[in-house]
Amino acid sequence: MLEIVVILLISFILSLIFGRYLYKITNFKKTIFDFIFNPIDDLIYKICTVDRKNMTWKQYSLHLCIFNFLAAIFSFVIFLLQDRIFLNPNSIKSMPLDLSLNTAISFITNTNLQHYSGENALSLFSQSTGILLTMFVSGVSGCCACMAFCRAFCGMQMGNYYEDFTRIMTRLVLPLSFIISLIFISQGVVQNYDSNFHLITLENKIQAVATGPVAAIESIKHLGTNGGGFFGANSSMPFENPNALTNLIQILSMMLIPSSCVVAFGLMIHHRKENQGFVLMGKQGGVIFGAMSLIFLISLIIIYHAETMPNPNLSSLDLNQTSGNLEGKELRFGTNLSSLFSAVTTAFTTGSVNNMHDSLNPLSIGATMLNMMLNVAFGGDGVGLMNMMIYVILCVFICALMIGRTPEFLGKKIESKQMKLIALAILIHPLLILVLSALGVIFAKDSISNPSFHGLAQILYEFTSATANNGSGLEGLKDNNLFWNLSTAFAMFCGRYLILIIQLAIAGSFLSQKTQENNTNTLKTDTLTFMFVLICIVYIFAALTFFPVLTLSSVAEYLSLWH
Template identity: 50%
Template sequence: MLQLALTLILYLILVIPVGRYLYHIAAGKHTFADPVLDRVDGIIYKLSGVDPRKGMSWKQYAMALIGTNAVMMVLGYLILRIQSLPLLNPNGIEGMDPALAFNTIISFMTNTNLQHYAGESGLSYLSQMLVIIFMMFVSAASGYAACVAFIRGLAGKSKDNVGNFFADLVRITTRVLLPFSLAGGLLLVWQGVPQNFSENVVVQTLEGTYQVLAMGPVAALEIIKHLGTNGGGFFGANSATPMENPTVLSNLIELYSMMLLPGACVITFGKMVGDGRRQQQKNKTPENLLPAHREGITARLFGQEGRSIFLAMGILFLAGLSLCYWAEMQGNPALAEIGLSQAAGSMEGKEVRFGVAQSALFTTVTTSFTTGTVNNMHDTLTPLGGMVPLLQMMLNCVFGGKGVGLMNMILYAILAVFICGLMVGRTPEYLGKKIEGREMKLTALAIIIHPLLILSFSALAVATAAGQAGVTNPGFHGLSQVLYEYASSAANNGSGFEGLADNTLFWNITTGIVMFLGRYLPIVIQLAIAGSLMKKNYINESAGTLRTSTASFAVILVFVVYIFAALTFFPALALGPISEHLTLWG
């Protein structure tokens, strides 16, 4: 418990300065790196013919994002198909199967990184770099860019300009992802993570047998997969293998890498929205000024609106972590019945160097921050322990990936103020804008897409022979495997229970469709909501206005999220992990 508490306290200390730095980049303010990186950005703009000062409407922004991603998907697919060429391919890897290449390219471009292959035997070094690592940068930067445009729309500084997608993409890459990856990658190399272009090495073990050790640019992939909340592993065992995650210190580096930037997005949101409100205050006459509110230390650190969102996310995260840790510490009653001690908790599928505490934390973080990397096998978690990552992906708003979690939580905030407004008979307001029919229809549509994808495709899998063929574990756990696969795909998470035989035509195509729709449909709708709200005028606060920057609103937000999840996913969870738990402990 102490190591978990210290890890999270250190995270809070680190996320605040990172959030301020990200806010300066998103708001176009000066940073210490500008004298050098402005020149780098200028060269990129000149070569690509981009005018960074040209603003875009939300429709133009969405089209630029999808169009850029589509071009990269095509190029990446071609590279995967011809990777057998003797170029950075010392291990002689063959070209990827068409259906698997389809799944893989969508997976990495949508920031999902669901892997139906083992990286050390399925990809050449060329593919690892030009496809996998490159798309980890681009997909993460695209998600950040969409989030920044969304926040600009909510801040309301302009009526029709959410920024320039290409400028956002470049600034986020050169000022955040590249320098952070360089520093983090060097730290991982220091801890023993390989970074080379050598062919695989055959070594003799202490038992006298021989083993093949995979080589390659592991550290470069490892850092951006966490920093960009991507999650794909260079190795099939992901961060559970010592080649990717050799020490407890490397485990902490990877934990903080995937936690820092999603949390920083919330701080960026709070400060940018605060800027928008202050700008509106300047534009009003004295008699129409909004009521002034004193800012406490948390409001100054996170922004008034960011504080309540961060608190709500924190409550959801701690609830999941507590359940996962408790469930894993209970062990397996079947083993207790035959006299096996489980004083250290359930260690099945876990690395001894991490134990239950760091395994439970990593499990909750990777699915709350929608990264998908694993330092233990989720398929071997206890039923309730395995339900936590499944539920966090179903919620898809507990910090989430690069900006996606924040955008999804804002949808629940809009839903919360709408419900509260109905209860008191007032038109709901959020961030000084009226929430009317158009915004609520778009919000409801964006929220319903996620469970629709998970539940409908899960039903298809269990109702067809092709889907059932992939289920290797009969009974309740088999349903959990199916739900987990599609929840991971729809949430663009990428982790899996790994007991599923998923490298088939059915699973490659269906999960590819879910990943694509789960990524781009919500982004387009969320940008549309921002575009609608930014055109509205600010309205004055009154005695009946619901304050959305308070701790009480954070609690309301948590209840709204859980109520929605209970109504939507409880029947499926009851047939999966809950029934498995009751059977095991019955």
């Protein structure tokens, strides 16, 4: 328990530090590193002939989507032609068309759902270009969209996508990725471009062991909340995550940028007026940060408690089960750090795993799915805050009408056109998960490896992970076929870009309104009362949409095992 508390405390401190830094670089405030990065950025603008004019929400969305689309096409072509391209010492064949499409969409949408085993399906060139490029582009693009979204709510111009992308990439993501990669290499994470080497096992058999640019991928994999690993075993593989220090850094990396975005937004709100003085994140930022934190802590407590319970099917055996559920876990991490990793990777929608989620106890699986279904407990880089802001506006609208107050947020009236967009943004997420899961039960039930409740959980988890752009999975599911590759590609694409465009449209709509001063009829949104009401609204909507299917899967499995 103490190590978990310490890790969470370190994460909070880092979010305050990097949140302030993110606020400065995205609002063009002076930093101590400007003398290094200003010439670099200016050179990039000159070479790429970047027009740094402010964009409308339509222009911002369009340029973001086009830029992402071009990166996805580049990766897609590489996956299709990798057997004809150099840096393929293990002679790996090209990916099939449907798997190439799924993989390209998966990585550009920040999902990194892998229907393949990385070391066996991708060449070193594909890993170093197609995979690494989309990891950087998707993570930074989400952060750019979030900062434009936040600026619009604070009454500022949305900014320029290419300028935001350049500044966040050069001043935050690239330097941190480089530093983290060096730390990983020092701890034994593999970084080379060698072919597979062979060794003789204790069973006197020859085994091929893959290596490659693992450390470089591991850093952006977690910092960009991507999640896709070089190896099929992901962060449970010692070459990716050899010890407790690398495990700690991976957890902190996943939490860093999403939590920093909330702090940066809080500072934007606080500094809308001049001479506001020094604050950590402001009252409004603290309310949103607190709501996200409590939702995350609830899931962590459920997962931690569930994993301390041994499987009742083993109770008749003479086994020492004091360590809880160790099936599918690395002993170097145990149940404690495995539980924390599972909670973080699904709440922050990263998708990397240091244990096999298919081996989690049923309540843990339910809690990890709920994290992705809510997708507001910090979420991925930038998008988690945008998702929570949708619920904030909804909460303001409902509460204001109930008590006869004016539905306003940050001096902007909430009108019918915004509520229509908000309703659409909220409905797309459960619609994709539930409809596609129903289709999966009808057309792909032969893909599940477990009958009954757990089999339904495998299908539900796959589409929840894809729609929430998480990428983790219950790996008993046989998902590398035409149905799963195309259906999850559709879920990932719509779950990323449809919702993101609607959210930017909402921000643009609020930006077009005049800011009004708060009065006695304005509902206060920077109080503890509002924070708890916000949490209740989030869980009420989750119960109305997802509770029945969770009951039929994870809850029913838990009851069948323990009662």
